Amino acid sequence: MKSEMLKALNEHYAIGAFNFVNLEMLKAIIDASKETNSPTICSVSEGALKYMGEKECIAMFNACKNNANVYLHLDHGKNLDLIKRMVDLGFDSVMIDASDKPFDENVKLTKEICEYAHRKNVFVEAELGTLAGVEDDVHSEISKYTNPNEAKIFVEETGCDSLAVAIGTSHGAYKFKGESKLNFEILSEIEKTIPNTPLVLHGASSVPQEYVEIINKFGGNVQGAKGVDENTLYEACHQHNICKINTDTDLRIVFTGAVRKYLVENPKEFDIRKYLGNAKEEVTKYLIEKINLFGKINN
Numbered sequence: 001m002k003s004e005m006l007k008a009l010n011e012h013y014a015i016g017a018f019n020f021v022n023l024e025m026l027k028a029i030i031d032a033s034k035e036t037n038s039p040t041i042c043s044v045s046e047g048a049l050k051y052m053g054e055k056e057c058i059a060m061f062n063a064c065k066n067n068a069n070v071y072l073h074l075d076h077g078k079n080l081d082l083i084k085r086m087v088d089l090g091f092d093s094v095m096i097d098a099s100d101k102p103f104d105e106n107v108k109l110t111k112e113i114c115e116y117a118h119r120k121n122v123f124v125e126a127e128l129g130t131l132a133g134v135e136d137d138v139h140s141e142i143s144k145y146t147n148p149n150e151a152k153i154f155v156e157e158t159g160c161d162s163l164a165v166a167i168g169t170s171h172g173a174y175k176f177k178g179e180s181k182l183n184f185e186i187l188s189e190i191e192k193t194i195p196n197t198p199l200v201l202h203g204a205s206s207v208p209q210e211y212v213e214i215i216n217k218f219g220g221n222v223q224g225a226k227g228v229d230e231n232t233l234y235e236a237c238h239q240h241n242i243c244k245i246n247t248d249t250d251l252r253i254v255f256t257g258a259v260r261k262y263l264v265e266n267p268k269e270f271d272i273r274k275y276l277g278n279a280k281e282e283v284t285k286y287l288i289e290k291i292n293l294f295g296k297i298n299n
């Protein structure tokens, strides 16, 4: 995982990190990784672990992985005991998110996790700055940009392997009222203070409108959802040091739209494999496009 992230940093592309909550989502991610021949991160939140079961999640990942170049990552670890347990159970990478705490406490907690995880060769992502929005159990009303000078001190003192930065994205489906905009000036400043640290972009779903329309056309009611446009994401990873881009909301939208459409168009169908299998294929197609957007050019 560490060498993959440093390779992405040196060659200016990003590894897609996609959240899964069940077998279909996991298989879609692994299929897309194989299809594009790209390293891919399979993320689970604390909420997803509660839903699937910790041991069940890891067993499922290991069983599905085969020879794919995929990594199991804990997204937004808040609970120190849980993070350490995931390190022990064999995660490739964990995120410690103490970004809601004062700076010194964030440093202290992140350092503790780095020392624990690095003993077992597990990669650690930390976060500095605050993203607004809602993601599973992670909420914030306000956003606060990452301070480039604090970022340097933070990385030196904690020894974290990568850093999630707040540069204008937010969690969830309702990201922007007007045009989506990231603060590339702050990002460039951060890159100057920590040039060797792979950076991570959270809250980076595009919220594709054609899929939102499918949800609404087939009985759903999702209004005003808006994400980060894809040109902005392209710039973030190919012209900056963003090496990992997290996408969760988009996959939920594509999956839900596919299930709704299938059930409306096939009212007599009640074979679960048919509509979940179809949704899995739709998510796989979407992921292939995403990985090609973020990924190594001329891969």
Ligand SMILES: [Zn+2]
Binding pocket: 076, 135, 171, 202, 203, 246
């Ligand atoms: Zn996030």
